[in-house]
Amino acid sequence: MPWLVRQLVRLVVVLFCVTLLTYTIVNILPGDVAIVILGNLATPQDIAGLRADLGLDRPMLVRYFDWLGSALSGDLGRSYRSGEPVVQAILDRLPVSLQLMVMAQLIALGIAIPVALLSVRRPGGLFDRISASAAFGFLAMPNFMLGIVLIYLFSVTFDLLPATGFTPMSEGLWDNLESMILPSLTLGLIEWTVLMRVLRSDLLTTLKEDFILLARAKGLPQWRVLLQHALRPSSFTLITILGLNIGGLIGGAVIVEQIFALPGVGRLLLGGIFNRDLILVQGTVAFIAVGFVVINFLVDMLYAVLDPRVRHVRFRS
């Protein structure tokens, strides 16, 4: 399957470039970790000594291949600050971020699919127009703003949900969900707009197909036509957008984790940035970028499996 092989080669090349770029950005830009660790009063000798200890005095490309070598064997180094292995730090916080993103996507889909189905029942009708306006409005809301508004509504005004803090699932599923509802809503309430529009326009196209006419001619009720016949063939673009949006969700997760004080990967990254913890930032950014590339690759594959035409068309873009 030469198509698959070519895609795999492309994946490897992109991954190589992405890690190299991460390494370059983090290492070229100013901000000396030795000075951060030792403070402003350190002598140049101390700084040079620490830089040598940390291996920062060697050429950058040499350090990159060193780092890549150990990264491939699952070692992203140890945090300059806490001494904790970076891989361990990421894995500890990953479940929180994953839960946040899965819940956000579920909320987004949970709103987007019914709204899209209801609005194609009568395109241009009242429901369609209201949902289009609502989507246009939500789309203009930055996530950090929506997060604050949700806290103001649900925590400050009505005191229904906790404003910040995280309860792990091991301490009770309900408490855990309670601490995750507002963060996931913050992401999901913005996300659904994009999904809804994509699904709506694909549904409208599908509804013009002959097999829908046939289903209608057989006298099937509207809801069965929509749910059982139109929804599945209309969901290809939706799946792609779900994959593409993960990039936005990751960025959103950084902000949302910060607003709601969730111990996720995004907050780990922010902490690393504030502390000038080079190794930690590098490992986390590389991890996020690689994850993002791989997910998009898998989504592309899934798309190709669902719709064989893609395998041939995709090349030209």
Place this chain on the structure above:
Amino acid sequence: MSASAAKVAAIAATGPRRRWRWALALPLGWLLLVVFLAITADWIGLPDPSAQELILRRKPPSAEFLLGTDNLGRDMLSRVIYGARTSLIVGICAPFLGFLVGGAIGMSAGYFRGKVDLLAVGFIDILLAFPSLVLALTFTAYLGQSLFNVTLALGILSIPAAARVSRANTLAWANRDFVLAARTVGASDWRILTREILPNLLPPMFAFWLVAISVIIVAEGALSFLGLGIPAPQPSWGGMIADGREALDVAPHTALIPAAVMFATVLSLNFVGDMVRNMVDPRRSAL
């Protein structure tokens, strides 16, 4: 910026219909007001946005302080207006920077094709492989926080989107008869690119730029919200929302007012941007 590309598409799809055009006055008026105040902020007798008056902290809106005061007793109206200046500078300059670089890359890729195209598309793919906010964070964290660096970082982020728009449009225009005619009379590649193709790229690029402004204003807000954007004493909407968050229970106006102003601005920009896109793209306006 692939996610924002999807957003742009969604903005386009959810945009107002033609018969709503009369409603354009409201968002356009709001934007003109924001721009006017941001430009004239120094001359309309506003108090110093950084002047603290701790006794008067967290005052709700009143006749003396039209939008109240913040956690440090600074005048919110003044800060919102100076914050608009920050947002507009970054929002207008960053995409412009991205469009200069990205536009050039996209035009060369679409015009020369072959290896140039392959390289350019590869470069765009790699920039797109990073979640944009994470890339922006990393840039500003290491470049140092200043208005210039934030603009630079967000400008770099808008390169891929700009490159895509200009590449797609160049591909479409490069095969037209008038380009062939120019080539037949011996025009150089440079002349064809600048005199024949570029003028045709400007309308779609302008329309995209309008939407990019709103995306970048939000991104700047996010950076400042996280404390990695515009440095502290200088007002920025994102920074104000972050400050106000501390006092959400006692003085909600300190967070909600800048949030509302930002929302209104982004909404208006999307609205106007969508209108302009409908006007410059005959295929879409026919829909």
